[in-house]
Amino acid sequence: MSRVAIVTGAARGIGAATAFQFASEGAAVAVLDLDESACASVVERIRSSGGTAVAHGCDVADEAQVDAAIDKVAAELGSVDVLVNNAGVLRDNLLHKMSVSDWDIVMNVHLRGAFLCSKAAQRHMVRMRSGKIVNTSSVSALGNWGQANYAAAKAGIQGFTRTLAMELGPFGINVNAVAPGFIVTEMTDATAARVGLSSEEMQARAAEITPLRRVGQPSDIAQVVAFLASDAASFITGQTIYVDGGRRL
Numbered sequence: 001m002s003r004v005a006i007v008t009g010a011a012r013g014i015g016a017a018t019a020f021q022f023a024s025e026g027a028a029v030a031v032l033d034l035d036e037s038a039c040a041s042v043v044e045r046i047r048s049s050g051g052t053a054v055a056h057g058c059d060v061a062d063e064a065q066v067d068a069a070i071d072k073v074a075a076e077l078g079s080v081d082v083l084v085n086n087a088g089v090l091r092d093n094l095l096h097k098m099s100v101s102d103w104d105i106v107m108n109v110h111l112r113g114a115f116l117c118s119k120a121a122q123r124h125m126v127r128m129r130s131g132k133i134v135n136t137s138s139v140s141a142l143g144n145w146g147q148a149n150y151a152a153a154k155a156g157i158q159g160f161t162r163t164l165a166m167e168l169g170p171f172g173i174n175v176n177a178v179a180p181g182f183i184v185t186e187m188t189d190a191t192a193a194r195v196g197l198s199s200e201e202m203q204a205r206a207a208e209i210t211p212l213r214r215v216g217q218p219s220d221i222a223q224v225v226a227f228l229a230s231d232a233a234s235f236i237t238g239q240t241i242y243v244d245g246g247r248r249l
């Protein structure tokens, strides 16, 4: 029986690439995002290449929606083997200009979202005595100008990952995180627009300060997520793998 992977925030960007990666490895994929219709093209592409995919609209910060979506996936696809907590938002601003709602939404999507999804998924994984959870941190966890909310959330993800690894390890569940550097997605395009640069200018600047002299593509992250979710990584848990071209060395 093929594995079942749930990827949150998978309608586009890194989440979509992760969904494609799992599908290419034969997993049945549940594509979760705020708006179910936004997931259609990802699901269609997986199905048209012979894979299995379902879409569910789900706000990861809403407990009832998360529980319903994850239980539905387990019922329709048969299990929950892999959870990738990828959904994310930015609300960048300097501290003195950051609104309370900018703080709250970033905490809610990244931290509350990863908490709710992991709590719902582990119910199925503990029963099976196996599972893989991959969380999404960021190089911003080490601190980044204008991102007090996001840096705190992404650093929080690392502590959350280590703690879940301790608690769920005895049940055969591995919990790890990836910490992407600059990856070309709509998220980084929006950041470029916000600071008055074209996407290409922003990417060139990021590449210049990256030892590998390039920016990342969503597939750079998807492949590491797939590795962490694979049997090849079965003795790795509680780790955060920086996938950033050496950006923070």
Ligand SMILES: NC(=O)c1ccc[n+]([C@@H]2O[C@H](COP(=O)([O-])OP(=O)(O)OC[C@H]3O[C@@H](n4cnc5c(N)ncnc54)[C@H](O)[C@@H]3O)[C@@H](O)[C@H]2O)c1
Pocket (backbone or CB within 6 Å): 008, 009, 010, 011, 012, 013, 014, 015, 032, 033, 034, 058, 059, 060, 061, 085, 086, 087, 088, 089, 109, 113, 136, 137, 138, 139, 179, 180, 181, 182, 183, 184, 185, 186, 187, 188
């Ligand atoms: N792009 C980068 O350079 C970069 C770097 C480090 C970390 N990350 C992290 O990687 C993840 C994916 O980022 P991306 O660049 O693909 O971003 P993106 O903006 O392209 O995609 C994020 C997806 O998450 C979804 N989403 C937002 N809020 C949600 C919610 N409440 N419930 C469900 N889905 C929600 C969005 O609709 C979107 O489809 C995020 O956690 C982000 O913080 C990205």
